[in-house]
Amino acid sequence: MSYTHCHFGNSMVNADIYLLQICATQLSPTLVLPTIFERFHVMELLSMNPLLKSNFLEGEQESTMLESCLMFIASLMSIRTNIGANESDLDRLEMVSLLCMSDRTHSQLMELLPKKCWAPQNKDFDAILAQVADYKARNFEASGSKQQGMYAPKAVVWEQIRSRIP
The missing domain is CATH 1.10.10 (Arc Repressor Mutant, subunit A)
Structure with missing residues (x-):
């Protein structure tokens, strides 16, 4: 059973997303996004410089991590479970x-x-x-x-x- 399994849904995953949303609103966007990119080890992939190569990731891992990073950012921006809506x-x-x-x-x-x-x-x-x-x-x-x-x-x-x- 993984962390994102339905049994953990609102009890843990959504609470974690909510906490991250609160933190992201209180911090500068110039700090939040680079930190997320660094944690996913995709900062080099977002560069236009072809000479920059990720020392941490290899081959298919790069596209998988970039996809996961972008999905995480989309989740932070779109999940509205705890924002006060009824x-x-x-x-x-x-x-x-x-x-x-x-x-x-x-x-x-x-x-x-x-x-x-x-x-x-x-x-x-x-x-x-x-x-x-x-x-x-x-x-x-x-x-x-x-x-x-x-x-x-x-x-x-x-x-x-x-x-x-x-």
Whole structure:
């Protein structure tokens, strides 16, 4: 079992991310980003100088560490679990993110939404789903079998996303 396994989710990983987010907001960006790059040993990879070579990493390790570093920075900037937003807003955001990737069934959405260690499953799940998604009724395939009904983001969700893009 790894540190990022779902059992550790909100109890440890998110608390660590939250602590790092607080620290990053209190420090200068000129200190935070270089420190992260140094800890991941990718500072040389970000240089335009082809003569600089990482003494710590070799071959495929370089691209793996750079990818991990960039994913870490993206996580620091995007995980909003502990920023004071209420549970319904976080669930809505998560549901919209899942639906914008592809249409989903009710059971897929229930399964893919993160489980909270300290709280039961969101009792507002169906209400939030009704706000953000339209139900597409079951279809029949050419073979005569039924497909499950799917939920797709409402047009207003797409408009809200489009309005936020600069």
